[in-house]
Amino acid sequence: MNASETVATADRLDRRRGRLVPLLIALLVFAALPALLAGFDRGYFYQIANLALIFVLLSASMHLVTGVAGLLHLGHAAFYGVGAYTAALLTSKLGLGFTVTLPLSGLVAALVAFLVALPTMRLVSIYFAVATLAIGQMLYLVMLNWVDFTKGPNGIIVTRGFELFGVSLSGRLATYYTVAAVVTLSVVAISRLSHSYYGNALRSIREDDQCADAMGVRTVRLKMEAFTLSAFFAGVAGSLWAHMTGYISPGDFKFSESILILAMVVVGGLGSLPGAIIGALLLILLPEGLRGLGDFRNIMVGLVMFLSILLLPKGLLGEVSALRLMRRQLGAAWRSTGKDQGTGEGIGWR
Amino acid sequence: MTLRLLALTTLTAAGIAGSAFAADTVKLGYQLPLTGDTAQYGQDFRKAAEIALAEFNAAGKPFKVEIVFEDSRSDAKEGTNIARKFVDDKEIVGVLGDFTSGVSMAAAQVYKEAGMPQLSQTASHPDYAKISKYQFRNIATQAQEGPYNAKWMASKGFKNVAVIAEQTDWGQSVVGGFSDAVKANGGTVAFSEFFNRGLKDYRSLISKIERAKPDAIYTGFFYEDGAQFLRQLQQLGIKTPVYSTSAAYSPKLIELAGGAAEGVHLTSNFLPTDPSPNVQHFVDEWKKRSDGAVPGQFPAQAYDAVRIMLAAVEKASPAPTREKVRDALAQTKDFPGVTGKTTFNADREAEKELVKVEVKGGAFVPVAD
Numbered sequence: 001m002n003a004s005e006t007v008a009t010a011d012r013l014d015r016r017r018g019r020l021v022p023l024l025i026a027l028l029v030f031a032a033l034p035a036l037l038a039g040f041d042r043g044y045f046y047q048i049a050n051l052a053l054i055f056v057l058l059s060a061s062m063h064l065v066t067g068v069a070g071l072l073h074l075g076h077a078a079f080y081g082v083g084a085y086t087a088a089l090l091t092s093k094l095g096l097g098f099t100v101t102l103p104l105s106g107l108v109a110a111l112v113a114f115l116v117a118l119p120t121m122r123l124v125s126i127y128f129a130v131a132t133l134a135i136g137q138m139l140y141l142v143m144l145n146w147v148d149f150t151k152g153p154n155g156i157i158v159t160r161g162f163e164l165f166g167v168s169l170s171g172r173l174a175t176y177y178t179v180a181a182v183v184t185l186s187v188v189a190i191s192r193l194s195h196s197y198y199g200n201a202l203r204s205i206r207e208d209d210q211c212a213d214a215m216g217v218r219t220v221r222l223k224m225e226a227f228t229l230s231a232f233f234a235g236v237a238g239s240l241w242a243h244m245t246g247y248i249s250p251g252d253f254k255f256s257e258s259i260l261i262l263a264m265v266v267v268g269g270l271g272s273l274p275g276a277i278i279g280a281l282l283l284i285l286l287p288e289g290l291r292g293l294g295d296f297r298n299i300m301v302g303l304v305m306f307l308s309i310l311l312l313p314k315g316l317l318g319e320v321s322a323l324r325l326m327r328r329q330l331g332a333a334w335r336s337t338g339k340d341q342g343t344g345e346g347i348g349w350r
Numbered sequence: 351m352t353l354r355l356l357a358l359t360t361l362t363a364a365g366i367a368g369s370a371f372a373a374d375t376v377k378l379g380y381q382l383p384l385t386g387d388t389a390q391y392g393q394d395f396r397k398a399a400e401i402a403l404a405e406f407n408a409a410g411k412p413f414k415v416e417i418v419f420e421d422s423r424s425d426a427k428e429g430t431n432i433a434r435k436f437v438d439d440k441e442i443v444g445v446l447g448d449f450t451s452g453v454s455m456a457a458a459q460v461y462k463e464a465g466m467p468q469l470s471q472t473a474s475h476p477d478y479a480k481i482s483k484y485q486f487r488n489i490a491t492q493a494q495e496g497p498y499n500a501k502w503m504a505s506k507g508f509k510n511v512a513v514i515a516e517q518t519d520w521g522q523s524v525v526g527g528f529s530d531a532v533k534a535n536g537g538t539v540a541f542s543e544f545f546n547r548g549l550k551d552y553r554s555l556i557s558k559i560e561r562a563k564p565d566a567i568y569t570g571f572f573y574e575d576g577a578q579f580l581r582q583l584q585q586l587g588i589k590t591p592v593y594s595t596s597a598a599y600s601p602k603l604i605e606l607a608g609g610a611a612e613g614v615h616l617t618s619n620f621l622p623t624d625p626s627p628n629v630q631h632f633v634d635e636w637k638k639r640s641d642g643a644v645p646g647q648f649p650a651q652a653y654d655a656v657r658i659m660l661a662a663v664e665k666a667s668p669a670p671t672r673e674k675v676r677d678a679l680a681q682t683k684d685f686p687g688v689t690g691k692t693t694f695n696a697d698r699e700a701e702k703e704l705v706k707v708e709v710k711g712g713a714f715v716p717v718a719d
Binding site: 042043044046047048051141144145147152153154155157245246247248249251252287288291294295297298 | 384385386420421423424426427428430431434435437438450452455456458459460464475476477481517518519520521522544546
């Protein structure tokens with residue numbers, strides 16, 4: 001067998017595997033898991049499965065910004081909140097159903113992200129992180145304090161569950177299938193985005209944005225697109241959460257939720273979509289699985305996170321080390337004075 | 351052979367006793383924040399519940415009760431997970447909690463659908479009990495406390511008042527309930543504003559209040575924020591009288607604010623100094639379990655909530671079901687608790703007797719007017 005044949009065989013195998021894995025995952029999500037859930041028939045398991053799926057979507061959407069484009073995003077939960085509030089307000093004030101609120105939630109979250117991105121996307125490294133922190137906090141305070149519109153801390157009761165063009169999907173299994181279908185389609189879209197020339201352009205920003213700039217990559221525009229797209233999917237997740245729980249309040253979207261989603265992406269491995277998914281599953285399922293430990297369970301969750309960062313700096317499946325990325329991002333703030341002067345490094349914006 | 355027979359008999363007897371015990375145990379669920387930002391409240395609730403439960407099980411009732419505690423971290427995600435878990439457990443006939451209104455209301459959506467009676471010791475959201483016929487609460491709502499305090503302040507001659515409250519659903523109801531009553535009494539609200547929980551610097555808020563020159567300030571805060579506010583008020587040398595709600599009623603308010611708490615007026619429905627035997631019993635038990643500390647308003651509410659639930663379970667027995675426990679809860683009338691007599695009205699709201707209290711000489715002292 002000569003070299004080119006070997007390559008061809010490997011290529012074929014690779015392609016076959018490339019088809020097999022999505023098929024297996026689809027079987028798992030749409031056949032094996034629902035069968036298992038129906039077998040146990042416990043609302044608790046359905047609830048956990050749905051919640052885990054919603055956080056898979058949140059983690060996957062943040063993966064696009066933080067994992068692939070390498071931008072430290074500290075306000076992701078706010079866009080999740082914008083989506084949830086869009087769905088809740090459209091339902092409670094205009095009586096619209098899930099079929100309409102789902103795409104609108106994504107679009108409104110994306111629109112808000114686009115508007116706040118306009119003045120902030122030229123920021124780099126830690127300055128970008130601080131800006132997203134401020135954006136997240138601002139949107140949270142709007143939800144909390146704009147009482148006339150969002151009902152503020154009173155929250156909103158969402159009277160309608162899942163449905164498709166008026167057909168109710170509020171049964172346990174139907175709810176699961178709705179969440180699973182929306183999340184799977186979104187994750188496939190994110191996967192196509194991040195495993196493409198487009199994704200590689202985003203990766204070039206992560207690795208060296210100045211070099212990418214010099215090669216003709218439109219970094220600011222790309223960052224903006226990634227940020228807006230990720231907010232769109234976070235908004236979709238928000239709509240799922242609003243219709244699933246039936247009651248939302250600003251507390252569901254505060255800073256600690258952003259950190260939880262960031263932790264999912266980091267533990268799973270920055271830059272890897274399967275990593276982001278596994279990270280989300282781990283951080284949702286682990287605290288529930290450890291309920292037996294009582295007051296110590298959060299310490300155990302913290303310990304698992306700590307050890308995974310310590311022993312697996314790249315996370316479970318990551319492309320880049322979270323520590324390296326953070327060091328570069330945070331270090332840039334006080335690097336430039338002195339010998340680097342004039343090279344542009346350490347300037348917080350571009 | 352005889353020995354084997356004996357052993358077998360013993361085992362069978364033990365087996366019967368064991369199953370008899372299992373059949374005579376009723377399970378309740380309690381969802382509360384045992385970790386996280388509000389863990390101090392949840393830990394207190396668990397302590398209060400354990401006191402109530404130990405008493406009930408030692409009283410020689412025909413059945414024993416077991417309470418399953420689950421930690422919600424005051425997080426709506428975890429709260430709904432727990433709710434589903436409790437609903438799945440066919441042995442659980444009633445649920446207590448959660449602490450915050452947000453989590454209680456998210457969980458209530460599950461309980462409503464499943465027909466599980468839910469009794470919260472603290473959920474204060476105006477719409478909480480309206481969710482379904484399964485939601486009860488053992489807390490005086492601001493619809494009751496606001497007018498009561500407005501009348502009290504009017505009787506002292508305070509016509510022009512300022513009102514501030516934390517920016518939560520509860521704070522909203524504090525301002526709403528109080529302001530409406532002030533206006534109805536012919537007074538005016540000179541200033542009203544919300545602040546975010548955990549605020550450290552109240553000085554800008556205080557100077558805004560002072561600019562409005564009110565006769566008195568009405569406040570909706572818990573003890574942590576209350577102590578900060580009162581200290582800064584004292585530092586700025588402001589002597590305007592301060593009135594507050596039962597939520598601020600905790601020995602920790604005086605502990606943290608020191609002399610600045612002196613002269614604060616508030617309402618309460620629990621007085622640890624009350625000589626009646628059930629209050630003294632609870633205070634003694636509490637002190638035993640907490641290094642001599644005196645219980646505040648919230649643990650007392652939790653203690654009563656658990657006892658109201660236990661009484662409902664007893665009324666619904668033998669063979670209590672969720673539906674029977676709900677009906678028994680709804681019939682609760684003049685329940686003699688440490689927070690006074692409790693009756694659930696037709697809207698499943700607790701009607702409480704309120705007591706007027708003033709801070710004097712570093713202690714809460716009941717006052718006549």
